């Protein structure tokens with residue numbers, strides 16, 4: 123037996139689902155009603171262009187939202203195409219039947235499909251999330267007579283004669299008690315700004331109660347002296363939105379000031395952005411937008427990016443990870459992509475390969491811009507580097523494609539205050555410390571080592587940000603043979619003179635081990651060029667990194683604590699104190715004082731002393747001072 127039939131839906135069951143669950147955010151009803159109003163106007167304009175309708179009203183096209191807190195109503199008004207009774211029956215009474223789709227189908231060869239926002243035929247019903255009763259009072263361009271539709275949120279409606287006089291539609295929402303927040307003028311304005319700030323037609327938000335109060339105010343008095351009536355200042359109402367946002371223009375039509383102004387207005391950020399990227403493509407998908415690099419603060423945690431996503435000037439959502447690669451979320455910007463595969467609620471995307479392509483495109487564009495800046499405006503690139511470095515490094519860690527493009531344009535700030543690429547650094551280091559990059563992780567703590575480096579014509583690079591730890595490992599992984607060493611981890615060739623004379627190393631090791639009561643102490647005699655440093659501490663790079671990693675993962679204390687064994691005491695055979703220790707037979711007290719003090723001084727230049735060590739150090743220092751006299 124075979125049979126065919128139509129599935130049917132019981133509106134009393136499906137209606138509550140649409141009202142409650144279709145849209146995640148209740149405030150979305152503003153976007154839905156305003157986009158319907160814009161659609162209605164755009165459709166009418168199209169018909170006028172095609173000669174199928176005439177604008178007999180002649181007033182500027184606009185959408186007005188009026189809030190009346192006293193009467194608990196919101197009114198959405200447009201002077202668009204309007205609806206006939208049949209159209210109400212068709213598009214409003216039939217849930218999920220879109221007049222927008224119908225219109226597009228009819229005029230598919232004559233208009234750009236993206237001009238119309240509606241798609242699914244459900245948006246209007248989102249208004250029942252906040253309203254009990256809704257009325258539509260509408261005059262179609264075709265009939266000129268008003269039709270009124272009323273529904274209290276149940277599954278029945280009534281249609282009667284309306285009272286609207288001119289073409290267009292007035293939709294009145296009687297706001298429920300739970301949603302009364304939308305009756306607040308500021309909340310409403312903010313919501314509309316959020317969703318509609320770039321919609322293509324002017325939108326006005328009016329506070330009916332305030333207008334009324336203004337009307338009731340006494341008429342201005344005559345100023346006796348000059349016999350003049352002071353007219354009240356007339357404030358021209360301004361639309362809440364920008365119908366031609368900057369990103370819709372061609373990049374060569376936009377001035378620097380306009381970019382900055384757009385940034386200020388859109389993100390309410392009064393710090394100047396460093397620079398920006400104007401995205402503009404038509405193929406293989408359409409995408410426009412501007413991405414701004416904000417001036418970053420130094421800790422990654424405090425960077426708060428915002429990328430707003432639009433679909434044909436209608437706000438979709440913020441910081442959508444599928445479209446915008448995660449590392450780019452540190453930027454601020456707007457992206458408008460009419461080809462986004464949106465689902466009904468529009469805040470979610472139907473995740474498919476296409477979305478990934480958009481993300482790849484954006485990543486590529488950002489890298490291209492940075493590279494062009496490096497090549498064409500190298501001085502600026504260097505100037506911005508400190509600010510953009512955390513963002514770029516984060517991008518390199520997260521996206522291998524981004525790293526591949528950027529790898530030759532990553533800069534390192536040196537202790538000579540210059541900015542160099544890795545290959546430039548390695549080139550200069552060839553003679554003295556081939557394939558080793560010395561870095562400073564804390565300028566203050568490692569200042570002694572920096573001085574030593576400078577005295578010997580060497581330079582190290584600053585890698586002080588929290589992102590630098592993983593970044594260093596990443597760089598080592600991708601640059602075979604290159605080793606990053608903290609400035610106190612090893613002695614660079616240029617610090618050393620000729621081969622050290624190790625004949626006294628054993629004696630000196632013995633002396634220090636005995637005085638410090640540490641049989642494991644590692645001592646190395648070196649021939650340092652500098653004569654001002656008798657002793658210094660080197661910290662094993664591997665153990666230190668291991669230690670830091672454990673700390674990061676909250677495992678400190680589980681492994682061996684960073685003991686004295688990870689340290690090597692370097693003694694400079696060129697220094698008279700070390701020379702005396704090696705060659706003379708000093709008495710026990712002098713030897714003990716010297717060894718303990720040289721060790722503490724070396725430690726002090728590297729790290730802070732423990733309270734006990736500090737106490738001993740101070741006591742000994744005072745004793746030594748006393749010996750001068």
Ligand SMILES: Nc1ncnc2c1ncn2[C@@H]1O[C@H](COP(=O)(O)OP(=O)(O)OP(=O)(O)O)[C@@H](O)[C@H]1O
Pocket residue numbers: 154158159162200202203204205213214219220221222223239240241242243244245246247291
């Ligand atoms: N202000 C209006 N003026 C004229 N027609 C309207 C207006 N509001 C709604 N309509 C008609 O009602 C239809 C249904 O609207 P609804 O918002 O439910 O869906 P949609 O806009 O077509 O699609 P979507 O669910 O994607 O928003 C519209 O397509 C349009 O034909």
